[in-house]
Amino acid sequence: MNIESLHWGELSPETFLAEYWQKKPLLIKQAFKNFQDTIPADELAGLAMEGEIESRIVSNDGNNNWQVDHGPFTDFAQYGEANWTLLVQAVNNWSRPTNALLAPFSFIPRWRIDDVMVSFSTPNGGVGAHLDQYDVFIIQGSGKRRWQVGAPNSELITLLPHPDLKQVSAFEPLIDEVTEAGDLLYIPPNHPHNGVSIENSVNFSIGFQAPSSQELWSSFADKLIDNNLGEQRFSDSTRKTTTTSTLISKDDQQQLKAFMLEQLENTEMFEQFIGQYLTQSHHALELLMPVNDIDEEKLIDILSEPEIRFMPVSGLKAAITQTTLFLNGDSFPITAKILPLAELLAQQTPLTTEQVKSFNTSLKNSQLLTSVLNKGYWYIE
Numbered sequence: 001m002n003i004e005s006l007h008w009g010e011l012s013p014e015t016f017l018a019e020y021w022q023k024k025p026l027l028i029k030q031a032f033k034n035f036q037d038t039i040p041a042d043e044l045a046g047l048a049m050e051g052e053i054e055s056r057i058v059s060n061d062g063n064n065n066w067q068v069d070h071g072p073f074t075d076f077a078q079y080g081e082a083n084w085t086l087l088v089q090a091v092n093n094w095s096r097p098t099n100a101l102l103a104p105f106s107f108i109p110r111w112r113i114d115d116v117m118v119s120f121s122t123p124n125g126g127v128g129a130h131l132d133q134y135d136v137f138i139i140q141g142s143g144k145r146r147w148q149v150g151a152p153n154s155e156l157i158t159l160l161p162h163p164d165l166k167q168v169s170a171f172e173p174l175i176d177e178v179t180e181a182g183d184l185l186y187i188p189p190n191h192p193h194n195g196v197s198i199e200n201s202v203n204f205s206i207g208f209q210a211p212s213s214q215e216l217w218s219s220f221a222d223k224l225i226d227n228n229l230g231e232q233r234f235s236d237s238t239r240k241t242t243t244t245s246t247l248i249s250k251d252d253q254q255q256l257k258a259f260m261l262e263q264l265e266n267t268e269m270f271e272q273f274i275g276q277y278l279t280q281s282h283h284a285l286e287l288l289m290p291v292n293d294i295d296e297e298k299l300i301d302i303l304s305e306p307e308i309r310f311m312p313v314s315g316l317k318a319a320i321t322q323t324t325l326f327l328n329g330d331s332f333p334i335t336a337k338i339l340p341l342a343e344l345l346a347q348q349t350p351l352t353t354e355q356v357k358s359f360n361t362s363l364k365n366s367q368l369l370t371s372v373l374n375k376g377y378w379y380i381e
């Protein structure tokens with residue numbers, strides 16, 4: 001694998017977080033030595049032909065007329081040799097080498113990372129100047145592209161050259177460079193940017209997730225409703241008389257707010273909610289469910305084969321807290337006894353027969369192993 005280490009140059013993950021993360025864009029030339037595309041362009045085109053994989057082609061005629069087509073695509077011939085880009089979402093869910101591009105960014109917790117979007121651009125191809133709401137690291141793969149990145153500017157005008165394409169007016173670049181294979185660009189949220197391909201080129205975008213407050217509140221409310229956890233009613237047995245009966249007093253408002261916040265203060269429920277919420281996949285995953293459920297006995301049978309490996313599904317979102325292993329929005333309760341196995345499952349380390357055998361000596365470990373296999377989050381290779 002060509003993506004073992006990120007060469008920070010004069011920076012380090014610590015100085016990057018302190019000086020750049022969510023603050024300033026950055027280009028690191030040759031962050032990855034001898035970088036090679038983790039997926040060939042024809043395989044990327046193949047993914048864009050699949051119905052369950054989100055893809056689009058953005059093209060322009062060089063005269064500011066823009067077109068957006070959504071996949072699945074059957075044929076790319078009509079787009080010609082220049083002026084278009086193909087963007088495919090969550091390629092890491094389908095390409096294990098592309099999923100491995102996340103490893104150098106593990107100085108930021110996995111829950112904060114969303115997916116790896118891959119683009120293939122022909123000369124003059126790009127999506128135009130725009131803003132994103134999320135942080136992104138863009139690794140330049142094969143080919144060259146001119147990247148410009150500016151500072152947030154409230155005077156920029158939002159443009160809609162096509163109903164599915166939001167752009168912004170021209171901006172003053174802070175970074176204006178031609179990127180080559182192995183260069184790494186970091187763009188914080190709301191910084192205008194524009195990548196125009198110089199030749200056929202491939203870009204890998206490690207996109208982050210940052211829930212909005214309304215998304216969190218809405219999902220938290222769903223969790224309460226689904227589990228009937230908010231049925232108790234406001235009570236006020238210490239009430240005193242009022243002389244202003246139409247007033248919702250400050251004190252009443254405070255008590256109602258406190259009543260609502262009690263739900264958030266339920267640490268156990270919050271841990272379940274947030275773990276499930278943050279590990280939910282936003283794109284289809286290739287789950288590999290066994291044809292017949294695997295029970296503890298069947299697992300022992302499987303382990304009699306010497307050369308097998310237990311593999312996590314590519315792109316799986318996993319996280320761990322003191323009480324629970326979360327995989328793809330599902331909870332698996334953990335105890336001190338199964339913590340070592342749960343940690344390996346959360347780190348998504350492929351497991352050999354010998355490793356699994358060493359865990360399979362306790363019933364709780366076997367139950368955790370069979371559960372993750374039966375859900376299709378892990379599979380046997």
Ligand code: SIN
Binds near residue numbers: 118119126127
């Ligand atoms: C890309 O074209 O590879 C990235 C698009 C973007 O800037 O979001």
Ligand code: CO
Binds near residue numbers: 130131132193
């Ligand atoms: Co962007």
